[in-house]
Amino acid sequence: MNIFAFITNVLSIGIPFSVSLLLASTGEMFNQRAGIFNLGCEGIMSMGAFLAFMAPHTLQGTALEPWANMLGILAAMLMGGLMGMLFALATVTFRAPQGIAGIGLHMLGWGVAGTLFRFFVGGVTGIPGLKPVFLGMNALAYLAFLLVPASWYILFKTPWGLKVRAVGTYPRAADTMGVNVARTRYQALIAGGVLAGLAGAYLSLGQAKMFADDIVAGRGFIAVALVYFGRWNPFLILGGSLLFSIAQSLQLAIQVQGIAFPYEFAVMLPYVLVILVLAFAGGSTVRGPAELGKPYNREKRV
Amino acid sequence: MKSWFRVLYVLLIALGAAVAAIGMGAIVLAILGKDPLAVYTVILTEPLRDMFGLTEIAVRMTPLILVALGIAISFRSGILNIGAEGQIQMGVIAAAATAIFLPGLPKGLAMPLSLLAGTVAGALWAGIAGWLRARLKVSELLSTVMLNYIAAQLYGFLLRGPMIDPAELQVGSGTPQSVRLPRGAWIDRIIPGTRLHYGLVIALVAAVLVYILLWRTRWGYEMRAAGAEPKAARYGGIAVESCLIGAMVLAGAFAGLAGAVEVTGVHRRAIEGISSGYGFSGIVVALFGGLHPAGIVPSAFFFGLLLIGADMTQRIMTVPANMVLVLQGAVILSIISAKVLIADKYLFERFARSLSRRVAKRETGEHAT
Numbered sequence: 001m002n003i004f005a006f007i008t009n010v011l012s013i014g015i016p017f018s019v020s021l022l023l024a025s026t027g028e029m030f031n032q033r034a035g036i037f038n039l040g041c042e043g044i045m046s047m048g049a050f051l052a053f054m055a056p057h058t059l060q061g062t063a064l065e066p067w068a069n070m071l072g073i074l075a076a077m078l079m080g081g082l083m084g085m086l087f088a089l090a091t092v093t094f095r096a097p098q099g100i101a102g103i104g105l106h107m108l109g110w111g112v113a114g115t116l117f118r119f120f121v122g123g124v125t126g127i128p129g130l131k132p133v134f135l136g137m138n139a140l141a142y143l144a145f146l147l148v149p150a151s152w153y154i155l156f157k158t159p160w161g162l163k164v165r166a167v168g169t170y171p172r173a174a175d176t177m178g179v180n181v182a183r184t185r186y187q188a189l190i191a192g193g194v195l196a197g198l199a200g201a202y203l204s205l206g207q208a209k210m211f212a213d214d215i216v217a218g219r220g221f222i223a224v225a226l227v228y229f230g231r232w233n234p235f236l237i238l239g240g241s242l243l244f245s246i247a248q249s250l251q252l253a254i255q256v257q258g259i260a261f262p263y264e265f266a267v268m269l270p271y272v273l274v275i276l277v278l279a280f281a282g283g284s285t286v287r288g289p290a291e292l293g294k295p296y297n298r299e300k301r302v
Numbered sequence: 303m304k305s306w307f308r309v310l311y312v313l314l315i316a317l318g319a320a321v322a323a324i325g326m327g328a329i330v331l332a333i334l335g336k337d338p339l340a341v342y343t344v345i346l347t348e349p350l351r352d353m354f355g356l357t358e359i360a361v362r363m364t365p366l367i368l369v370a371l372g373i374a375i376s377f378r379s380g381i382l383n384i385g386a387e388g389q390i391q392m393g394v395i396a397a398a399a400t401a402i403f404l405p406g407l408p409k410g411l412a413m414p415l416s417l418l419a420g421t422v423a424g425a426l427w428a429g430i431a432g433w434l435r436a437r438l439k440v441s442e443l444l445s446t447v448m449l450n451y452i453a454a455q456l457y458g459f460l461l462r463g464p465m466i467d468p469a470e471l472q473v474g475s476g477t478p479q480s481v482r483l484p485r486g487a488w489i490d491r492i493i494p495g496t497r498l499h500y501g502l503v504i505a506l507v508a509a510v511l512v513y514i515l516l517w518r519t520r521w522g523y524e525m526r527a528a529g530a531e532p533k534a535a536r537y538g539g540i541a542v543e544s545c546l547i548g549a550m551v552l553a554g555a556f557a558g559l560a561g562a563v564e565v566t567g568v569h570r571r572a573i574e575g576i577s578s579g580y581g582f583s584g585i586v587v588a589l590f591g592g593l594h595p596a597g598i599v600p601s602a603f604f605f606g607l608l609l610i611g612a613d614m615t616q617r618i619m620t621v622p623a624n625m626v627l628v629l630q631g632a633v634i635l636s637i638i639s640a641k642v643l644i645a646d647k648y649l650f651e652r653f654a655r656s657l658s659r660r661v662a663k664r665e666t667g668e669h670a671t
Contacts, residue, residue, distance in 0.1 A: 039443055043631070086635070089639075090635050090638070090639045094639035094640075094642055094643060095642045095646075096635070096638040096639045096641075096642050097638055097642075099382050099443050100382065100585070100589070100634060100638050101634070101635060101638055101639075102443075103384055103443075103582075103585060103634060104631045104632075104633075104634030104635040104638070105631065105635065106631070107582060107627050107628075107630050107631030107634065108326070108627075108628060108631030108632055108635065109631070110627055110631075111624050111625065111626070111627025111628035111629075111630070111631055112330055112628050114622065114624035114627065115330060115334070115621070115622045115624040115625050115627075115628055116330070116333065116334070118622035118624060119334050119620070119621070119622055213624070217451070218447065218448070218451050221444060221447045221448065224444060225444050225448075228441075228444075262459050262463065264455040264456065264458050264459035264462075265455070265459070267455050268451070268452050268455040268456070271448040271449075271451040271452050271455075272448075272452060274444065274448045275434070275440070275445055275448050275449070278434070278438075278440040278441070278444060278445065279434060279438050279440055295642075299648045
């Protein structure tokens with residue numbers, strides 16, 4: 001096999017892999033820039049993947065069928081936004097510790113998706129006759145890549161982006177200058193939730209073309225890690241997502257080449273990679289939001 | 303007067319949290335077209351009807367208590383262990399391997415040795431995350447989650463490969479499970495004919511030991527101090543980094559022990575899905591029990607009941623057992639929010655002031671009439 005074809009092969013599988021990671025970690029970047037560490041991203045993705053799967057599954061053969069994918073994606077985004085709001089209620093309004101709240105949100109989303117799926121659908125099922133009808137999945141991929149410069153612009157060149165960065169860096173100062181800290185954090189969490197929902201939708205509709213309980217398989221957590229790795233910068237996060245997905249497709253390609261090693265170790269690889277990456281890049285919070293993970297209480301004396 | 307306000311305040315918040323958690327579950331049940339009240343009734347009462355249900359609750363309590371004790375130690379020390387799921391699996395593998403590869407040991411030796419091996423394996427697995435956090439500042443939340451996925455793959459690999467029951471290969475069914483452990487490694491059953499085993503006693507003893515460790519020894523004090531206010535603890539001469547690693551290792555040790563007890567007491571061979579979500583349930587049990595052994599034991603009973611109840615609901619009312627995850631997630635979000643509100647002095651002050659104003663108004667109104 002010639003090397004050129006091999007590389008093309010790896011890239012053509014790897015780049016689509018990166019889309020869900022990219023969407024989720026861009027969303028998580030907005031959360032973290034606003035000072036909120038949302039570990040529930042994984043749960044939001046589960047719900048997004050489930051809803052996006054459910055729309056074409058149930059609307060098959062109805063008048064709405066041509067719109068099914070689109071409706072599924074919208075439902076996933078809406079649910080993502082709602083779950084972001086729920087997380088904001090717990091961590092911003094009630095100031096609950098964010099790490100544990102994230103685990104709670106993850107379990108909630110994962111549990112609801114699993115319960116509804118098992119009740120309404122049953123075992124593992126593909127989406128029958130899924131075709132890119134109105135919005136092809138490639139369009140979603142292009143959208144994800146366009147989102148990189150767009151979110152850079154939003155974050156660094158718009159008043160809202162400045163507010164987001166301000167409430168994540170020095171909320172008291174932002175509050176003093178008249179920025180509504182809670183509202184900005186809510187907005188960032190809702191935006192992040194919408195993107196995580198979209199990431200889940202891409203996973204079930206575009207990538208796997210099916211749904212299973214554990215379809216997200218830690219991608220939400222990897223997305224959170226990529227935000228650290230990408231130093232809270234959209235372009236570096238894009239680099240990280242590509243690096244990860246290409247490493248994964250490389251591993252698949254090597255397996256196809258017939259180099260035998262237990263596939264469990266191949267599946268393990270991305271998770272090991274996350275730990276290694278965090279070990280080298282995880283500690284430093286230089287250029288990161290200074291108040292990441294700390295609830296803001298304007299009544300508290302400093 | 304004020305203490306009454308305090309009680310009322312705490313009660314109101316607890317009630318709000320309970321309503322929120324039950325309500326979130328009810329919404330999901332309503333989507334399924336089930337009567338939430340009926341489902342909740344089945345979950346909460348069905349397991350209590352007979353001996354089978356009661357002993358099965360106790361069987362679930364054992365790993366829940368052990369895992370939750372470890373999580374309580376870690377949370378109190380300021381390091382969040384959410385990797386119990388993987389640590390349990392490492393404990394299962396180590397305990398099973400020890401029992402299988404050292405057959406013919408006398409009972410008094412084989413069983414403790416297996417439990418010890420499981421404990422050490424869990425401790426080492428968690429130690430990775432503790433070390434990464436203390437030395438390289440890697441968020442333990444992310445590293446423990448990743449270690450969960452890695453452990454799951456490692457566990458699957460060992461059960462499908464080196465540790466698979468040769469009989470499975472001969473018959474060709476290929477179920478990924480180990481051979482049956484030699485009898486010497488078994489934990490005996492308390493009531494013959496049920497799965498209730500002496501592991502429960504181990505868990506209860508562990509609860510007492512954890513209480514002594516955390517509140518009656520210097521190490522416990524240092525760990526709690528490091529968790530409560532790391533800067534102050536460091537200023538006071540406490541080696542915070544060592545506390546973090548120590549707490550994580552202990553948390554992993556308890557999770558590993560839970561796995562070892564589960565494999566030697568209940569299944570007696572390593573099977574797939576043996577951890578069955580105890581790692582995550584343990585977090586809920588620990589939080590619901592107020593991160594204190596005296597609270598964890600009843601809390602483990604409650605969530606053991608919930609786990610069995612959800613299994614029964616699946617059979618009786620076709621509500622998928624995943625429902626338990628929904629309830630656990632809702633409980634976590636509600637508890638941690640309620641905890642912050644209860645500790646919020648300003649909010650309480652505001653509540654007490656408005657309440658006393660209202661009481662005063664009503665009293666003056668009564669005098670007027």
